[in-house]
Amino acid sequence: MRTVAKALRQVAEGKAAAQAEAAEWKRKYELETAQKQQTRIKDCGTCTDDNLGKMTSQLSLEAPASDQTGCCGNHGICSHEVLQDEVPGPNPRPSLSMVGRKASFRLSWGCNGNKNGQHKHDFVSFEKGDITTAERSSKQILLKWESRPQTVLFITKPNSNSVRVLCAEMVRWLKEHKNINVFVEPWVSKELLTDDSNNTVQTWDNDDDKKMLHKKVDLIVTLGGDGTVLWAASLFKGPVPPVVAFAMGSLGFMTPFPSEQYRDCLDNVLKGPFSITLRNRLQCHVIRDAAKDEIVTEEPILVLNEVTIDRGISSYLTYLECYCDSSFVTCVQGDGLIISTTSGSTAYSLAAGGSMVHPQVPGILFTPICPHSLSFRPLILPEYVTLRIQVPYNSRGHAWASFDGKDRKQLAPGDALICSISPWPVPTACLVDSTTDFLRSIHEGLHWNLRKTQTLDGPRD
Numbered sequence: 160m161r162t163v164a165k166a167l168r169q170v171a172e173g174k175a176a177a178q179a180e181a182a183e184w185k186r187k188y189e190l191e192t193a194q195k196q197q198t199r200i201k202d203c204g205t206c207t208d209d210n211l212g213k214m215t216s217q218l219s220l221e222a223p224a225s226d227q228t229g230c231c232g233n234h235g236i237c238s239h240e241v242l243q244d245e246v247p248g249p250n251p252r253p254s255l256s257m258v259g260r261k262a263s264f265r266l267s268w269g270c271n272g273n274k275n276g277q278h279k280h281d282f283v284s285f286e287k288g289d290i291t292t293a294e295r296s297s298k299q300i301l302l303k304w305e306s307r308p309q310t311v312l313f314i315t316k317p318n319s320n321s322v323r324v325l326c327a328e329m330v331r332w333l334k335e336h337k338n339i340n341v342f343v344e345p346w347v348s349k350e351l352l353t354d355d356s357n358n359t360v361q362t363w364d365n366d367d368d369k370k371m372l373h374k375k376v377d378l379i380v381t382l383g384g385d386g387t388v389l390w391a392a393s394l395f396k397g398p399v400p401p402v403v404a405f406a407m408g409s410l411g412f413m414t415p416f417p418s419e420q421y422r423d424c425l426d427n428v429l430k431g432p433f434s435i436t437l438r439n440r441l442q443c444h445v446i447r448d449a450a451k452d453e454i455v456t457e458e459p460i461l462v463l464n465e466v467t468i469d470r471g472i473s474s475y476l477t478y479l480e481c482y483c484d485s486s487f488v489t490c491v492q493g494d495g496l497i498i499s500t501t502s503g504s505t506a507y508s509l510a511a512g513g514s515m516v517h518p519q520v521p522g523i524l525f526t527p528i529c530p531h532s533l534s535f536r537p538l539i540l541p542e543y544v545t546l547r548i549q550v551p552y553n554s555r556g557h558a559w560a561s562f563d564g565k566d567r568k569q570l571a572p573g574d575a576l577i578c579s580i581s582p583w584p585v586p587t588a589c590l591v592d593s594t595t596d597f598l599r600s601i602h603e604g605l606h607w608n609l610r611k612t613q614t615l616d617g618p619r620d
């Protein structure tokens with residue numbers, strides 16, 4: 160019996176290794192294709208130092224010659240790609256014809272007093288108004304507008320009267336005092352219209368328009384808690400415009416801006432420059448055993464916090480085989496496994512015993528949920544790896560994957576989940592800077608290491 164089990168395991172491992180290799184080649188091919196198709200950075204030498212110029216030699220930005228103007232900065236990546244106004248067709252839809260040009264901006268390293276940019280280690284590339292990052296910057300990133308932002312998308316927590324009232328007030332202020340175009344979700348436009356607060360907000364009426372939001376929106380404003388930030392990010396399957404998250408929830412780990420000071424906060428952001436945290440996301444592919452030979456089985460799912468694979472309603476232990484690139488990591492036997500971003504390190508992963516990690520630390524957290532083993536400690540893996548979580552053929556039950564706590568998908572024996580860092584981070588505006596905001600949130604949100612101070616009286620050395 161043991162020999163048979165060993166043989167079964169060897170077959171499963173062999174198959175899994177082959178699948179891992181196939182998954183890795185597919186990922187590399189997709190990444191290379193995406194880089195070739197996307198952009199080419201030409202003649203941007205004045206805004207990058209030699210080091211950066213070498214690293215960005217493979218990437219380039221195709222900006223139409225007529226739009227290409229001289230670089231304006233010395234320590235950042237500029238793009239002068241400005242999207243053409245939509246030319247109204249025979250019956251132009253208001254949401255299309257009213258949108259002006261998308262603002263362009265420059266990302267630079269906020270090194271204190273250092274003028275020659277020698278701190279630049281990794282780079283952030285800016286392509287056609289979309290922020291992508293192949294590596295992580297090791298310094299505070301600043302966003303500086305190169306043209307005035309004109310369009311703001313509001314994402315609000317549902318079923319909250321205070322949020323609805325504030326949203327209507329902010330929309331009115333932005334339109335009357337800042338001449339900003341406002342987009343809202345379809346259900347919000349109905350509320351604002353019934354409120355008659357300001358019936359010239361724009362929305363979308365189909366998925367094609369929704370997919371093009373990142374080409375029209377300069378800034379996202381969220382009114383709610385962390386879940387509203389997660390929801391806002393989930394609307395963007397590719398590049399995400401900068402997010403300004405106002406705190407209207409209970410915890411507010413990713414919502415640093417006080418809602419009562421929205422005028423000053425938005426003034427500062429619209430004027431710029433302002434600090435941003437590039438929050439990496441995980442892109443997850445479900446590979447069905449039945450469709451293992453097809454190149455792509457299901458749409459990738461992007462998560463800002465984590466993807467969990469658990470036993471769902473099954474009363475059996477989960478049994479998951481985990482691979483990192485093509486190396487076998489371990490078998491998880493317990494309630495499940497959390498694969499988390501550093502932003503999600505203070506969420507479910509923390510509750511399951513994982514570490515709290517600064518959101519700018521490049522990494523992927525690997526945290527078991529109630530493992531039935533005394534020695535299974537959480538891991539933090541590099542951000543450049545691809546993880547494959549396989550439900551083995553000899554697993555007693557199915558597993559369930561959930562993405563940022565939602566959209567559960569059942570995984571049958573033989574199915575696998577492939578996870579890697581997405582090239583589309585969520586750029587969130589900082590109230591102060593990435594580190595100050597992170598420390599404030601663990602102090603105020605989680606009361607981290609809050610302890611009475613020992614008094615002076617008592618024994619001495």
Ligand SMILES: NC(=O)c1ccc[n+]([C@@H]2O[C@H](COP(=O)([O-])OP(=O)(O)OC[C@H]3O[C@@H](n4cnc5c(N)ncnc54)[C@H](O)[C@@H]3O)[C@@H](O)[C@H]2O)c1
Pocket residue numbers: 384385386387389408409410411412413464465502503504505506507508510562563564
């Ligand atoms: N046992 C747990 O701690 C547990 C269980 C399920 C889900 N969650 C978390 O809830 C998230 C979904 O959030 P939601 O608001 O949609 O659901 P929700 O309304 O159930 O809120 C869950 C709580 O997690 C907090 N939270 C969310 N993201 C966070 C982050 N990055 N850092 C610190 N706290 C965070 C929220 O503020 C909220 O208080 C999931 O991604 C998961 O991380 C936690």
Ligand SMILES: Nc1ncnc2c1ncn2[C@@H]1O[C@H](COP(=O)(O)OP(=O)(O)OP(=O)(O)O)[C@@H](O)[C@H]1O
Pocket residue numbers: 314315316317344383384385386387388389390407408409410411
């Ligand atoms: N615009 C939206 N449309 C649909 N669902 C949303 C939207 N905004 C937020 N949600 C969902 O509503 C839930 C609650 O949102 P959120 O977490 O922001 O508020 P909260 O729970 O009151 O605050 P906290 O998370 O700080 O406790 C989340 O699960 C989130 O996914």
